[in-house]
Amino acid sequence: MIAEPFWWDSAAPVRGDGVLPARADVAVIGGGLTGLSAALTLSRGGLDVVVIDGAALGAGASTRNAGFLSAELRRPLAALIERFGRARALAIAREARRAAAFLKALIDEENLDCTLHMSGRLVLACRPRHYHRLAEEARLESRLLGASVEMIPRAELESEIGSDLYHGAKLQAQCGVLHPGQLLRGLATRVREAGATLVSDNPVMSVRGARSRFLVTTRAGEVSAGRLVVATNGYSGRAVPYLRRRLVSLDVHMIATARLAPDRMRALLPQGRACIESSRIRRFFRASPAHDRLLFGGRASQRASVERAHRELASAMHAVFPQIRDVALTHVWSGRIALTGDGLPHAGERDGLHYVAGMNGAGIAMGPYLGHQVARGILKGRKPASPLLGTAGTRIPALAPLTRPLAPLVERYHAMRDWMERLR
Ligand SMILES: Cc1cc2nc3c(=O)[nH]c(=O)nc-3n(C[C@H](O)[C@H](O)[C@H](O)COP(=O)(O)OP(=O)(O)OC[C@H]3O[C@@H](n4cnc5c(N)ncnc54)[C@H](O)[C@@H]3O)c2cc1C
Incomplete structure (x- = not known):
């Protein structure tokens, strides 16, 4: 078994070939999708840019994720309306749609070969009451956002998934799956071609100065x-304390099965859709781009060792698909996501330090989109209009000075809420 992302077999993270310059117009800290997208816009805008990553570029969550391209935020529309009021909630939800459209256009225009397939995404109801909640969400999303959503009752779920664990599903048509490693590599190539210097394996220890x-x-x-863009998300450390105080980083784990014969794979996911559960500690799964493996992910107990977390994940996978108990695992890996106090991603500027952070586990589209928006703001010398960009109301609320130790508590709280729902 390989303790590395399955994606790295065909597209490993990128080693930078640049030497750290003495000066640059902009330094971008973090060479994941967010930092690279910002760097592309800045370099094309004529600025001299250096991207610095402590590891290989993309070795963070950007090449460790499940590759779901989603037009949705983690928080459902009703929860956004309750918290922010209707007008602002709709503006935020539309921003997520714009982010997905932005990434699709970027993939197209830059010719980034990342096997994007607009498969649709199933949100699988773990309890009968979840199905009703999902149906309400679907009605709201199609009425207020014009979203293309459809409910699939339990009786018809057989054509979608080879599991009898779920009580129906919400099908979101505007979602897809891609190869995150290939996306990252393609983007890094374009950034290099645009003239930016890519420096890898060189952690930033501290940042001084302002404006x-x-x-x-x-x-x-x-x-x-002259300018700084920080795009370190779940890997944010001591170098930028402002961000570290505002993010709770959690480990998310993934496993990949050995190759499955085409008929066995078809029996698991006949339509090849991305799947995510409706519970708080959500498991998610999909077929590999060649449709010959199952990739399964989710959060496990944050206190568990990585080995135990992967074992927990394997038993969760077998609970969904007992028919593949005999299939070996070939890859196990983990990555880090960043949660914010209000469950939303944030981008902004503080004393000249620009940041994009808090993707809440859904940053494949949002990261590059906000990275691009922040870069445009720098080029134009003014704040771009986005409900997620640094207005007073969207400033990331500070959580605690020690956010990493908070992770097991956050996890336990979500697990307890799931458990209480089962009792009801
Ligand atoms: C298992 C898993 C599954 C996921 N699935 C999905 C999904 O299906 N769909 C989706 O939309 N999102 C998903 N996500 C979330 C998504 O991957 C992230 O939101 C996105 O990749 C964030 O990109 P980023 O560039 O902001 O951060 P990252 O890709 O995490 O990059 C941050 C970078 O900062 C660098 N760094 C940190 N500190 C320093 C320092 N001091 N000096 C230099 N460099 C530093 C790190 O080395 C790292 O490369 C998933 C995440 C995980 C972990």
Whole structure:
């Protein structure tokens, strides 16, 4: 069994070939999808950009995820309306749709070969009451957002999934699946072609300065930059305390099965859709791009060792699909997501430090979109109009100085809510 993402077999994270310059117009910290997207826009806008990553570019969540391209935010529309009021909630939900459209256009225009397939996504009801909740959500989404959603009752679920665990599903047509490793590599190539310097395996240790001059100290030296973009999301550490205080980072795990014969794979997911559960600690799964493996992911107990977390995940997979108990696992891996106090991604600027953070586990489209928006703001010298971009109301609420130790508590709270729902 390989303890690396399945995606890395065909598209490993990217090693930078650049040397840290003494000066740059903009330093981007974090070479995942978000940082690279910002770097592409900035470089094409004529600025001298250096992207710095502590590991290989993309070795964070960007090449460890499930590859679901979703037009949805993690928080359902009704919850957004309750919290922010109708007008702002709709603006935020539309922003998620714009993000998905942005990524699709980027893939198209930049010719990023990442096997994007608009498969649709099933949100699988884990309890009968979840089905009714999903149906209400579907009505609201199609009425207020014009979303293309359809409810599939339990009796008809057989044509969608080879499991009798679920009580129906909501089908979201505007979602797809892609190969995250290929997406990352393609984007890195375009950024390099645009003239940016890509530096990998060189962690940023500290950042000093403000407004128009920053001194970024890395393990291999210093760079002086006029502007700073921080795109470290779930991997945010001590270098930028402002972000670290506002994010709870959680480990999310994934496993891949050995190859399955085409008829066996078809019996599991006949339509090849992306699948996600309706519970709070959601498991998600899909077929590999060649439709010959099952990729299964989810959060496990945050205190568990990585090995135990992967075992927990394998038993969850077997509970959904007992018919593949005999199939070996070939890959196990984990990645880090960042949660925010209000469940929304945020982008903004503080004393000249630009940031994009808090994707809440759904940043494949939102990360690049917000990275691009922040970059446009820098180029134009003004804040772009987005409900997720640094207005006072969207500033990330500070959570605690020690957000990493909070992770098991957050996890336990969600597990308890799932457990209580089962009792009702
Ligand atoms: C298992 C899993 C499954 C997921 N599935 C999905 C999905 O299906 N759909 C979806 O939309 N989202 C999904 N996500 C979330 C998605 O992957 C992330 O939201 C997205 O990749 C975030 O991209 P990013 O560029 O902002 O951050 P990352 O890709 O995490 O990149 C952050 C980078 O910052 C670097 N860094 C951190 N600190 C420093 C430092 N001090 N100096 C230099 N570099 C530093 C890290 O090395 C890292 O490369 C999933 C996440 C995980 C973990």
